[in-house]
Amino acid sequence: MLREGLRRLDLLRQSRAWRTARNLPAGALRRVRVRNAALNAARYALGLDENDLKAWARQARSASGWLADHVDAAVAEQLAGRAWKAVAGYLFGGKGRPAPAHRLAPTLRLPHRMPVP
Secondary structure, three states, rough: HHHHHHHHHHHHHHOOOHHHHHHHOOOHHHHHHHHHHHHHHHHHHHHOOOOHHHHHHHHHHHHHHHHHHOHHHHHHHHHHHHHHHHHHHOOOOOOOOOOOHHHOOOOOOOOOOOOOO
């Protein structure tokens, strides 16, 4: 789910609508409102919000037989909510790009074998 959110974020930042909205001036309050409305329109057009990410998680869960057998709907929705919080922190500033869990897993270190006397 995090990967899907990051994929949508990358598509958003590549879109022409996002780049146009980002280049709008953000001086006065009225200009800020226009700029924010344009940025939000570009974001919603690509389905980059919490509800769309949760809907994607529901659809992915039901389409996958294994996932539907091992993860219930409430857990899938909770995981999508966590993924949205990570993506939103990166999108709206203040946090770095979230890494998928497999990148955070520690490497497996086997103990050295002691020689048998």
